[in-house]
Amino acid sequence: MSGRVTRSGALHLAAHLAAIAIAAFAVSRVLSPASTGDVNFLVWIVAGALLHDLVLLPMYSLADIVMRLTIADHPMRRRPAVNYLRAPALISLVLMLVYAPTIFNRNPGNFERVSGRPQPTHPLEAWLWITVALFAIAALVAGVGALRGRRRAVDR
Amino acid sequence: MLKLIPKDPPPGPSQRDFWYSPLRGPWLTSFLGSLLLVALTIIAATGFLSHLAYAPDIGQNALIPRSGSFDWLFVDWPTGFPWLYAVTQGLHVTIGFATVPLLLAKLWSVIPRLFEWPPVRGPVHALERLTLLMLVGGGIFQFATGIANVQLYYPFHFSFLVAHYYGAWIFLSALVLHVGVKLPTIRRAYRERGVLKPLIDDLTRDRDNMEPDAGNYLVAPVPEHTTITRRGLLGVVGASSAALLVTTGGQSVGGPFRRLAVLAPRGGDINFPVNKTASAAGVTRKLVGSHWRLALKGAKPVELSREQLLAMPQATYALPIACVEGWSSTQRWTGVRLRDLAAAAGADEDMIAQVGSLQPRGVLRRATLTPGQVGDERSLLALKVNGRDLPLDHGYPARIIVPGLPGVHNTKWVAAITFQRA
Numbered sequence: 168m169s170g171r172v173t174r175s176g177a178l179h180l181a182a183h184l185a186a187i188a189i190a191a192f193a194v195s196r197v198l199s200p201a202s203t204g205d206v207n208f209l210v211w212i213v214a215g216a217l218l219h220d221l222v223l224l225p226m227y228s229l230a231d232i233v234m235r236l237t238i239a240d241h242p243m244r245r246r247p248a249v250n251y252l253r254a255p256a257l258i259s260l261v262l263m264l265v266y267a268p269t270i271f272n273r274n275p276g277n278f279e280r281v282s283g284r285p286q287p288t289h290p291l292e293a294w295l296w297i298t299v300a301l302f303a304i305a306a307l308v309a310g311v312g313a314l315r316g317r318r319r320a321v322d323r
Numbered sequence: 324m325l326k327l328i329p330k331d332p333p334p335g336p337s338q339r340d341f342w343y344s345p346l347r348g349p350w351l352t353s354f355l356g357s358l359l360l361v362a363l364t365i366i367a368a369t370g371f372l373s374h375l376a377y378a379p380d381i382g383q384n385a386l387i388p389r390s391g392s393f394d395w396l397f398v399d400w401p402t403g404f405p406w407l408y409a410v411t412q413g414l415h416v417t418i419g420f421a422t423v424p425l426l427l428a429k430l431w432s433v434i435p436r437l438f439e440w441p442p443v444r445g446p447v448h449a450l451e452r453l454t455l456l457m458l459v460g461g462g463i464f465q466f467a468t469g470i471a472n473v474q475l476y477y478p479f480h481f482s483f484l485v486a487h488y489y490g491a492w493i494f495l496s497a498l499v500l501h502v503g504v505k506l507p508t509i510r511r512a513y514r515e516r517g518v519l520k521p522l523i524d525d526l527t528r529d530r531d532n533m534e535p536d537a538g539n540y541l542v543a544p545v546p547e548h549t550t551i552t553r554r555g556l557l558g559v560v561g562a563s564s565a566a567l568l569v570t571t572g573g574q575s576v577g578g579p580f581r582r583l584a585v586l587a588p589r590g591g592d593i594n595f596p597v598n599k600t601a602s603a604a605g606v607t608r609k610l611v612g613s614h615w616r617l618a619l620k621g622a623k624p625v626e627l628s629r630e631q632l633l634a635m636p637q638a639t640y641a642l643p644i645a646c647v648e649g650w651s652s653t654q655r656w657t658g659v660r661l662r663d664l665a666a667a668a669g670a671d672e673d674m675i676a677q678v679g680s681l682q683p684r685g686v687l688r689r690a691t692l693t694p695g696q697v698g699d700e701r702s703l704l705a706l707k708v709n710g711r712d713l714p715l716d717h718g719y720p721a722r723i724i725v726p727g728l729p730g731v732h733n734t735k736w737v738a739a740i741t742f743q744r745a
Contacts, residue, residue: 176447179504183450186500190457193492197485201388205481212493215467216460219430220437235550247550254559261424261563262570266586268476278475283600283716284593293585297566 227260251309255301262294270294332440342435345546346553348534350521352541353505353512355429355560360502362422367495369415373647374488376400376408376729381745382677382691384732387485402699405726409645409653412729413575416649419469420571424563426466428556430459435540454497461494473648474588525552574650589650598646598730601715604682606736611681611720617704621742622669629720632706635659640701646730656724658705661697661740670742672698677743678723681736690732692725697742701726704737 197208231253238249263270269290279285332338379385380397401407443449468490472483479486516534524532536542551559573584577594584590601607616626638660645651661676670676676697682688696702702725706713713719718735725733 180447180450182500182503183447183454186454186457186496187450189496190461190493193489193496196388196390197481197489199388202482202485207479208481208486208490211468211479211481211486212460212464212490213456215463216456219463220434220459224431224434250551250555253551254555254562257559258563258566261427262566262586265420265423265470265567266474266570268471268474269586269588273474273476273478278588280603281475281597281599282588283597290586297570297585301566 248309251305252302255298255305258301259294259298262297266290266294328441328443330441332438336435336438337440337442339435339540340543340545341438342540342543343545343547344543345533345549346551346556347432347435348542349508349512349537350516350534351553351556352429352432353509354518354521354557355425355432356505356509359422359425359429362418362425363498366415366419366422367491369411369418370491372411373408373415373729376411376727377732378691378693381675381693383689384691386686387488399693399695400727402696402702402726402728405640405642405701407727408729409575409643409651412645412647413572413649413651416469416473417568417572417575419466420473421564421568423466423470423567424560426462428560433541439540454500457493457497458501461490461497464490465494522554522557525554571649577652587650588648589646595652595654595717596646596650597716598644598648599735601736604680604688604736605684606681606715608715611715611736615681615720617721617737618739619664619668619742620739621665621674623667625667627667629706632659632704632721635663637706638700638703640703640724640726642701642724642726644724644730644733651730654708655710656703656705657707657710658703658721658724660700661692661702661704661723661725662700664704664740665697665742668740668742670697673744674742675745677741678734678737679739679741680734681738687731688734690723690734692723692728692732694745696725696728699726704740 194209196202198206234252234256235249238252268274272290275285335341374387375397377384377386378397378400379387379389443452465487468479468483468487471477471479472487477483521532521534533546534542536544569583570586571584571590572587573580573582574587574590574596581590581594582592589596613628616628617632619625619627636659637657639655639657641653641655643651643653665672665674665676673694674697675694676692678690678692680688692702703723704721705718705724706721708714708717713722718737721737722735723733723737
């Protein structure tokens with residue numbers, strides 16, 4: 168039994184060392200003078216993980232807590248009202264996160280120079296309209312749900 | 324040194340009861356991870372196919388310095404399927420964008436593990452945590468650099484191509500390891516909870532539907548009231564992915580969907596996008612005037628004017644231009660077959676063709692075509708598009724168009740084609 172544990176332990180260690188060796192090779196290729204030779208690359212990999220885990224995630228978690236405290240939901244309610252804000256807000260923020268360079272018009276000159284046209288039809292406006300539409304749909308669904316709930320209560 | 328770490332976690336996220344979501348647990352992470360794995364497999368495979376499509380093994384095509392030892396992996400990119408690169412790269416970019424919500428949800432589901440106490444239990448555990456940094460940092464890096472590149476946004480100083488290619492090595496080696504290590508956990512979660520049952524159980528919203536606390540950091544010891552169900556969480560993730568799919572995919576699919584791609588750089592109202600304008604490339608009207616000649620270099624060097632080229636047998640094909648940035652657009656191109664030009668220069672059928680542009684600067688002002696690409700009957704030196712002379716921004720006086728070839732290798736403003744042995 169103990170022999171097996173040792174063997175699986177050795178395999179476990181070997182697999183980790185192999186993955187680290189591949190990563191070390193990849194890093195050496197990026198940092199080689201033939202490539203760009205920029206340590207910046209490593210900083211970006213580590214910074215990405217730190218920014219997500221210690222900034223982005225705590226920020227949206229905090230926003231969620233604030234939202235839940237603001238909207239006093241009855242804990243036993245079948246469809247907590249907070250979700251009618253949560254869903255459109257999350258979808259809108261994900262679009263913003265992914266398309267931030269376009270929405271905030273980073274490098275517009277460069278864009279026009281290479282593509283021969285201005286930035287796609289006012290990305291900020293497009294994003295705002297999408298956001299408005301998402302919240303409107305959520306409000307509609309919430310309204311229909313509330314009406315139905317009231318009707319059910321009256322029927323009873 | 325490990326003895327210096329206090330036994331009890333400090334107040335804060337390392338305390339298990341700091342975490343309170345009733346959703347977290349091995350099943351949820353396994354389920355999100357399984358979906359993510361499917362998406363990542365498509366993204367990684369199409370990414371490496373794109374590397375292959377650039378034929379980095381011939382001429383000066385290699386934009387990432389070659390390491391030599393992997394040359395045996397290269398096979399010629401086929402010309403038989405003109406839509407091939409449009410599909411593989413469209414999938415790479417569109418699925419890549421749509422996977423972001425899934426990645427965020429997966430990371431959210433495991434965040435308590437980041438703060439597990441003690442942070443390091445020994446040398447092997449330290450290695451494990453290093454590979455997790457490769458996994459999370461590498462994954463975020465791949466998505467962030469790819470998404471920035473598609474939007475022509477370069478806040479970094481390193482070469483995108485080199486970093487994105489080797490970033491994939493770091494991420495994927497950690498991913499393969501992670502899947503291998505977690506396979507028993509995933510199988511146990513599915514065996515004990517069922518693959519889809521926790522989603523169905525959600526409807527009853529019973530506290531009993533929570534995953535059992537196995538003493539690790541995933542399951543909250545003191546959960547709060549459920550405000551969103553597992554179904555709800557997956558629904559929001561799916562809706563976010565759908566929103567990204569709709570606002571991005573149209574630039575690749577084209578047709579009526581292009582108008583829906585309101586946020587994508589090459590979507591919206593333009594049907595025939597330009598990758599790089601003549602003015603950005605430094606190509607002026609003067610360079611392409613009546614004195615322009617195409618130089619064919621081979622056994623019999625020839626120089627041809629645009630009139631002479633137009634007097635040669637012309638062929639017309641509808642072929643897509645598909646960009647590495649994920650957009651594509653199919654147009655009707657008319658011009659001289661490359662194999663007729665090769666014959667005119669006295670080239671053999673097994674020769675590669677080095678195509679050079681008038682463009683004075685930039686690594687992509689030249690591209691090398693394989694013998695198979697030169698020999699395909701649909702491979703053209705296009706002089707016209709949709710029945711009219713090429714616009715300057717699309718490569719007037721002449722450009723290459725080869726079925727299935729990545730967009731930038733369809734060289735614009737062609738000045739010379741050299742036929743030679745590989």
